[in-house]
Amino acid sequence: MTELADAPASSDVEDRVAFEVNGEPVTVRRSHPHLLAALREELDITSPKDGCSPSGQCGCCTVFVDGKAIVACQCDMDKVEGSSVVTLEGVDEAERQRFADAFAACGGLQCGFCIPGIVMRAKAQIDKKGTALTREAMAPHLGAHLCRCTGYVKILDAIEAVAQGTACSPSLAAEVGAGGAKYEAAPLTLGDRGYIDDIRIPGMLHAALHLTEHARADIVAIDTSAACEATGVDAVLTADDLPGELRVGLIHKDWPVMIPVGGRTSYAGDVLAIVVADTREHARAAAALVGVTYDVHVPNTDAREALSEIAPLSVWGTDSNVLSTSAYSRGDDVDEVLAASAFTVHETFRTQRIEHAFLEPESTVAAPSGEDGNRTLHVYSGGQGVWDDRNDIAAVLDVDPSRITVELVSNGGAFGGKEDMSNQAQTALAAWKLGRPVKCTLSREESMRMHAKRHPIELEYWAGCDADGRLTALKVRGIGDSGAYASVGMKVLERAAGHACGPYRWQALDIETIAVRTNNLVCGAFRGFGANQAQFAMEGVIDRLAAQVGISGWEMRKRNVIRPGDEWGPGQIMDEGAGGAEACLDEIRAVYDEAVASGKAVGLGLGLKNSGLGNGFREVSKAVVRFLAGEGATPGRVEVRHGWTEMGQGVHTVALQVAAQELGVDPDRIDVIVDTTRELGFGQTTGSRGTLMVAGSVSSAAAAALDGGCEIGVDYEGEYVVDWTQKLGDPSVANPTIHAVFSYAAQLVIADPDTGDIEKVVAVHDVGRAVNPTLVEGQVEGSVHMGLGYALSEEFPTDPETGFPTNTTLRSLGILRAKDVPEIEVRLVEVPQPRSPFGIKGVGEIGLVPTAPAVAAALHAVDGDWRTVLPMRRSS
Numbered sequence: 001m002t003e004l005a006d007a008p009a010s011s012d013v014e015d016r017v018a019f020e021v022n023g024e025p026v027t028v029r030r031s032h033p034h035l036l037a038a039l040r041e042e043l044d045i046t047s048p049k050d051g052c053s054p055s056g057q058c059g060c061c062t063v064f065v066d067g068k069a070i071v072a073c074q075c076d077m078d079k080v081e082g083s084s085v086v087t088l089e090g091v092d093e094a095e096r097q098r099f100a101d102a103f104a105a106c107g108g109l110q111c112g113f114c115i116p117g118i119v120m121r122a123k124a125q126i127d128k129k130g131t132a133l134t135r136e137a138m139a140p141h142l143g144a145h146l147c148r149c150t151g152y153v154k155i156l157d158a159i160e161a162v163a164q165g166t167a168c169s170p171s172l173a174a175e176v177g178a179g180g181a182k183y184e185a186a187p188l189t190l191g192d193r194g195y196i197d198d199i200r201i202p203g204m205l206h207a208a209l210h211l212t213e214h215a216r217a218d219i220v221a222i223d224t225s226a227a228c229e230a231t232g233v234d235a236v237l238t239a240d241d242l243p244g245e246l247r248v249g250l251i252h253k254d255w256p257v258m259i260p261v262g263g264r265t266s267y268a269g270d271v272l273a274i275v276v277a278d279t280r281e282h283a284r285a286a287a288a289l290v291g292v293t294y295d296v297h298v299p300n301t302d303a304r305e306a307l308s309e310i311a312p313l314s315v316w317g318t319d320s321n322v323l324s325t326s327a328y329s330r331g332d333d334v335d336e337v338l339a340a341s342a343f344t345v346h347e348t349f350r351t352q353r354i355e356h357a358f359l360e361p362e363s364t365v366a367a368p369s370g371e372d373g374n375r376t377l378h379v380y381s382g383g384q385g386v387w388d389d390r391n392d393i394a395a396v397l398d399v400d401p402s403r404i405t406v407e408l409v410s411n412g413g414a415f416g417g418k419e420d421m422s423n424q425a426q427t428a429l430a431a432w433k434l435g436r437p438v439k440c441t442l443s444r445e446e447s448m449r450m451h452a453k454r455h456p457i458e459l460e461y462w463a464g465c466d467a468d469g470r471l472t473a474l475k476v477r478g479i480g481d482s483g484a485y486a487s488v489g490m491k492v493l494e495r496a497a498g499h500a501c502g503p504y505r506w507q508a509l510d511i512e513t514i515a516v517r518t519n520n521l522v523c524g525a526f527r528g529f530g531a532n533q534a535q536f537a538m539e540g541v542i543d544r545l546a547a548q549v550g551i552s553g554w555e556m557r558k559r560n561v562i563r564p565g566d567e568w569g570p571g572q573i574m575d576e577g578a579g580g581a582e583a584c585l586d587e588i589r590a591v592y593d594e595a596v597a598s599g600k601a602v603g604l605g606l607g608l609k610n611s612g613l614g615n616g617f618r619e620v621s622k623a624v625v626r627f628l629a630g631e632g633a634t635p636g637r638v639e640v641r642h643g644w645t646e647m648g649q650g651v652h653t654v655a656l657q658v659a660a661q662e663l664g665v666d667p668d669r670i671d672v673i674v675d676t677t678r679e680l681g682f683g684q685t686t687g688s689r690g691t692l693m694v695a696g697s698v699s700s701a702a703a704a705a706l707d708g709g710c711e712i713g714v715d716y717e718g719e720y721v722v723d724w725t726q727k728l729g730d731p732s733v734a735n736p737t738i739h740a741v742f743s744y745a746a747q748l749v750i751a752d753p754d755t756g757d758i759e760k761v762v763a764v765h766d767v768g769r770a771v772n773p774t775l776v777e778g779q780v781e782g783s784v785h786m787g788l789g790y791a792l793s794e795e796f797p798t799d800p801e802t803g804f805p806t807n808t809t810l811r812s813l814g815i816l817r818a819k820d821v822p823e824i825e826v827r828l829v830e831v832p833q834p835r836s837p838f839g840i841k842g843v844g845e846i847g848l849v850p851t852a853p854a855v856a857a858a859l860h861a862v863d864g865d866w867r868t869v870l871p872m873r874r875s876s
């Protein structure tokens, strides 16, 4: 470490800019890169959020300047001079309340990160148009805003309600199955509930990373001298400063925290140094001054070529470019059954890499306590698995894990992209070495380069059916580009293999998928986790076979859909919960028939998605209920503690409703707390399992409290365990239960038969039990929005020469804006899941599994072309 103990602090006498904020005169440093930085970093006004500064493409930082709504990250300090700035903090209290009530009542928010900016934009339009503002008129004005969670449907509901003066009285639901407001909806709407970048600690330093310039290069030398001498710099740390392990990882410890001299980079997100300074700007400026000498090698950027015997190793420290192979077969010889089938299809499908684009870039704060030798570290993380983070940080620092606490801070969206650590270990190292609190927040470009993406997968399908359309045999060969480090890539390709056959019965199967290491961006968990890619292909095959048989897509699915007692793909005997697949099909039939009869171009998709990790993994969730003393006649509050990540999906609300119902307590008395001081969670908040695991453990804790008399101050602990699944492809188990729970969905895409414009999506979902139907609808709407983008326009390509992304702006990703989202109708069916608390199945991921194939079928109905490649239509 190069530490400059006497580094000069920023000058207090530098040039300052005077203006007014929320009616008060202020002055700030002119050196801020834009108004947003001045508001957040110097004035501590944090309702404007930083999702993409300085690019101005997410809308999260929208404020008023001289009465006009603008994005603050695009506003130079010179332009601010003498102006009047209004942020959400300065809006009249009654008006703030109207927005908070409307967004809560309409379910207009999930993670909440985008909402304060959207509220300011909505206020500008309502100020102008009053009650004449409709959702249709508002949608184009959200063109400057991105929301990755909601699909905009309920956001527009809420804005319209405010504009029209509709009375909204949101309340928390007191039981399972009741719609109600999201927990913390009001402070989230108003930007008052802090995210990690909103945390301020006295004496806190700021850190920035220096990332590699080459995806595959030996590191010959790292020169930190210029960075050390830069203004405000306290220290520059490299891999030489790591006291413990170099590598971390969720399954394989193969991901270097920093690449040392003598090491080799493996992808565009590799870190070479962390620079710590008095301000974020100084840290970032100095990080750019770190000099690195590279010996550059040609990267492996083609997964198929990386499999060749002569391909060099993609990843430093590994011994093969094959990360994993997932395979199983069942029934008679597939090639023979295919040869005997009345109709067959042979098709290759290709899906694309996708960026999560959660609106809150990764941020970590690490705060040490105590002296050297006795030091402990408190790390604030927005990750999806704080226990994994704690253990890896302890290994990196070479200390006992008991000295590290990782506190989970509800994040601004994740969708799987915050499972791996991003900057947690480097930030922890800096705080540990310097004995000072350190914050590191990634820029949008760094975020895009560092975290794992959705896998591009090439899937070759051979499938057959008999003359009546009964499915016979299926053979699948899949190759997934997993990028450099393992992350959970092997599990994604395992899940793709498991879901490759869709929710159907087959006589014979032969499935194999391979995860390949390349020097492209790391791929890992992303909502759907391999099921999306596989079922885009599977549903395409079903439609092609239906056309050959001469029956409708709906009829083809009805004849083959999996039912309770059937043997599903990998051999699992399906339980009563599998009735949900047919229930979804039956529910959608009338609207399907009606759309076809009216001459619309129609596409149908049917899908399933596991909830939980399954595959023999023992899954445990614990929760604690604690009654606090009241005051006088006022009853005390009730704490409900659990260990799962709230990332907008509503896991806190689930915990609250379960506790309120089971304890018979007013929900307004309940505080939901993520407790990471004791081992309440078990692994990542992933796989659509948060709802059922939280519901099971909170219900158990509530039962313990009732048994124990609900004594004041006593921790009543409850537990929920899933320990009855088995591994995929284990030849010693004839009928493995690879997953305890599946959810099911049928989606209908209705398009204009002449233009192909998508007019409506009907999404029928079996979630077992909808704990809060409002929130479930919101999850589905957001998923459909994401699924339409996946189908039509989203991609995140890398340059085949370099392995670097070709573009790292939000606008380049092809995410659909509000005006492009068609009508989405959500219908819920409830086929309870046996052995699951309240019959819950989960909804986090299934929502976009059937969307892309339904779009493909609708577009085929328009022009007769079968689609095989995603995205199908790149938008502007």
Ligand code: FES
Residues within 6 Å of the ligand: 036, 049, 050, 051, 052, 053, 055, 056, 057, 058, 059, 060, 061, 062, 071, 072, 073, 074
């Ligand atoms: S942070 Fe300003 S528009 Fe994204």
Ligand code: FES
Residues within 6 Å of the ligand: 109, 110, 111, 112, 113, 114, 115, 146, 147, 148, 149, 150, 359, 412, 413, 648
């Ligand atoms: S609620 Fe809009 S990005 Fe999460």
